[in-house]
Amino acid sequence: MTTPPLPPRPSVGRSSFAIAMKDYTFIRPGIAVTISAVTLIAAVVIGLSLIRSLDRASKTVTRGAGTSQMLHGYSAQYEVWHQMATSADPAYKKPDAVAQRNDLKAKLTASFVELGKVLPDAADQEQVHAILEALAAPDPTASTAARQAMTVLLGTQDAALFDAARTSQRGVLFAAVLLGLTVIAAGTLVIPMAWLYVRYKQGATIEVKV
Numbered sequence: 242m243t244t245p246p247l248p249p250r251p252s253v254g255r256s257s258f259a260i261a262m263k264d265y266t267f268i269r270p271g272i273a274v275t276i277s278a279v280t281l282i283a284a285v286v287i288g289l290s291l292i293r294s295l296d297r298a299s300k301t302v303t304r305g306a307g308t309s310q311m312l313h314g315y316s317a318q319y320e321v322w323h324q325m326a327t328s329a330d331p332a333y334k335k336p337d338a339v340a341q342r343n344d345l346k347a348k349l350t351a352s353f354v355e356l357g358k359v360l361p362d363a364a365d366q367e368q369v370h371a372i373l374e375a376l377a378a379p380d381p382t383a384s385t386a387a388r389q390a391m392t393v394l395l396g397t398q399d400a401a402l403f404d405a406a407r408t409s410q411r412g413v414l415f416a417a418v419l420l421g422l423t424v425i426a427a428g429t430l431v432i433p434m435a436w437l438y439v440r441y442k443q444g445a446t447i448e449v450k451v
Contacts, residue, residue, distance in 0.1 A: 277426040284422040291415040298408040301401050308356070309398040315352055316391045319372070322346055326379045350376050368394050 325333050325342040332338060350373060357369035368390035375387030 280422045280426040284419050287415055287419050291412055291419065294408055295412050298405040301405040305398045305401040305405065309395060312391060312395050315349060318345060318349055319387065322349060323379055323384055346376055365394060365397055
């Protein structure tokens with residue numbers, strides 16, 4: 242006994258998008274999808290790297306600019322204190338001047354102690370230590386070392402700011418590459434297919450109206 246043949250399967254209507262895609266002749270759709278996928282993945286990787294690098298640069302600028310501003314202020318205060326501590330002018334020997342000098346010394350000492358805690362580099366911490374030694378004993382050698390230490394600290398912060406600027410410049414290059422990859426992905430697949438689909442729908446609408 243033979244098995245009766247199965248009834249024919251009902252045909253499945255093709256979607257309007259699939260019908261529109263039959264006119265896609267730019268490149269093979271499979272190749273277009275592959276190119277778009279690769280470029281979009283590369284764009285995501287570059288985008289994440291760009292976000293991280295710019296975030297680091299932003300934090301470096303914020304930290305470096307703040308530290309540099311503080312150091313300029315501390316340097317000016319140190320010069321005032323050093324003048325008051327080493328001058329032979331009788332005006333600086335008066336009780337109110339001595340009290341002002343001691344208060345300024347205490348504030349500078351506390352400020353540099355706190356600064357030394359937040360500076361990550363051991364060499365920078367040594368510069369802060371040299372300044373603290375000069376505050377404890379304002380002899381000419383220690384004062385010279387303190388001024389040099391402040392100059393070195395300011396140079397370190399300036400170098401960090403320049404490094405952040407270079408990172409930002411590289412970020413512009415990465416952004417251009419990211420934009421280029423996005424344009425390739427869109428121009429290869431998204432825009433041509435969207436244009437074909439819109440054209441097909443407009444044609445279908447015209448046919449219905451007629």
